[in-house]
Amino acid sequence: MTEPGASPASGALKREELFPIREVSRLTGVNPVTLRAWERRYGLIQPTRTDSGHRLYSLADVESVRSILAWIERGVSVSKVGKLLARSNAAKTPLTPVYQEVVAGEWSEWRTQVRNAVSALDESGLERVYGQVFSSYPVHVVFADVLMPVWQELLLRQDEFGRGSEWVFFDSFLRARVLQRLQLARCGQQERVILAPLPGQGRELELLVAGLLLGSSEVAVSVLGLGQPLEELTLVCGKLQPQALVLFSNHPPADDLGRQLSRLALGLDCPLALAGETADLMGEDLDGTPVACLGSEGRLMQRRLRQFLAGHLDT
Template identity: 65%
Template structure:
C-alpha cells in the first residue's frame, strides 16, 4: 500500500491539520525528489534512526522540507564514502554545532534563509548573473559573512553539486560555482593585509573543491587574523618548506572526505617538521578526532562558527588537542 496524505495540496506538497500549515510530502514524492527509493528511506528510519518523518493517524509517512534536506545530507555523506551506520553520529554533531549561537538559529532566521536560497536557486537556473549579483549584495547587506556563505549560498551549491547527473544541473552548478569563486576571491583580496597574525590554510589534495577551501578561509579569518589560502593541489609533504618561508602562526589542513587510514600518521609526521602548530578542519575533522586524540593535532570541525572560535582558542592556548 502506498502512503496517503491528509489535507489539501500546496505547491506539490501537503498540509496536515495542526502542524502550523507546514508543507509535507509523501514518501513517493520524496523518493522522486531525492532519487532514494522508499525501501531505503524506510531503512534509514527504522534501522539507523536517521530520519523521523511525521505520521498520519493511519501510520503513513509525511516528510517536511527539513526531512528532505536531511535525506540529501545523508546521501552526500554516503557518496563521500562514509558508511550509513556512521552518518547518524556526524549529523548529531552537526546539529549541536548549528545550535551555536542559539539566537542566530532562530526559526524566523531559518525561514528567511530558505527564502533567500529559493531566490538564489531561481537565478542560478535562469543563468541570470545580474540577478545573482543583486541577490549577493542584498544578502551581504543583511547578514554576517558566515550566514551568507554557510547558511544561504553553500547549501544551494551543494544541492546542485549532488544532482549533476540530472540534465542541466551540471551547467547550473558550474555557473553558481564560478560566480561564488569569483566573489570569495574578491572578498579574500579585500581582507588580505589588514590583519596582523597569519594562518596558512591548505587542502589535502583531492579532498575538497576550490570553493569549499576559499569559503573556509573566509570564515576562519578575523580582523586580527589573516588567513592565506594555498593553491588546490598543494602537496602535503611540501608544507614544511612553505611554512619555513612564510612562518605562519599556525597551519590549518582542510579535508571534506572521510580520512584515509594513514592520515593521522601523515599529519603527526608533518607536525614534527614544523615550528608552528597543525590543525585539522573540514568534515574529516570530526571523523578523525578519535584517532588524533592525544596527538599535537587539534581538530576544529567544519562549521564556520566553530572553526573560527576553536582556532582563536587554540592560538590563545585554551584548546586542548
C-alpha cells in the same frame, strides 16, 4: 520576508509544509525503501505519522536527507553519518522552535531566489540576491544555510542535462566572490594562518569558503591551491612563517592520515590543525596528538582557531 502585520508564529505556520514519502523521494532521488531503512535501522530521520500511519516529512527532514546523501557520496558509511549530523546540529546555536521555523523559512526563500537566478544563468540577478543575503545575515549563515546548500544540490545533479551548466555557472560565480572577500580580509591583518587542502581531496570552493569562515578581524587566512604537495608544507611554512597551518578536507580520511599528520607536525615550526568534515571523523583518533581538530561548522571553526592560536585549545 514576513508580511507586514503577520506574527512570526503565523508566518512559520504558513511556511510549514509536510511531504509524503513519494514526494521526498522525488525531491531527493532517494527511493522510499532506503528512506525507511535510514529511519528504522539508523534513526537518521524521524518523520511524523498520520493517524493511519503514513509518514510525513518536514522541510528540515528533506534537508537532512540531502545531507545524508552528500555524506554517502563522499564515501562515508551510513552507520557513521548519524554521528556527523549530531555534531553538526550540536554546533549550531539553539533557537526557540518558533524562531527556528521563521529563520528556516526565510533561508528557504532565499535559496529559492538563488536557484531561480542560477537556473536562468542570470549573473546580475544572482549578484543582486547575493548582496541582499549578505546584508541580512552573518557570513557563516550566508554560506552554510543559503548558498552552499544550493551549490551542493547542483553538484549532486550536475550529470543531468542542463544542470552541469548551472553548476559551473554558480561555482564560478561563488569562487570569484569568495576570493575577493579573502583578499579584502587580509588587508592590514598581522596574524596570519595558512590553510592548505589535503592532496587530492575536495573542491576549490569548499576550501575557499573554509578560509573565509576561519578568518576574523584578528586573523588573516592565506589559502594554498588544490595541488599543494603535503610533503612540501614544511618548506612553505619555513618561508612564510605563519602562526599556524590548518589542513582542510571534507572527505573520509585515509587509513594512514593520522600518522601522516603527526609526522608533519614534528617537522613544522608552527602548530598544526585539521578542519572540515574530516576533522569531525578523526576527532577521537587525534586526541593526545600534536594535531588540533577545529571541526567543520563555521562559527565553531573560527572560535576554535582563536583558542588554538592563544594556546587554550587542547590537542
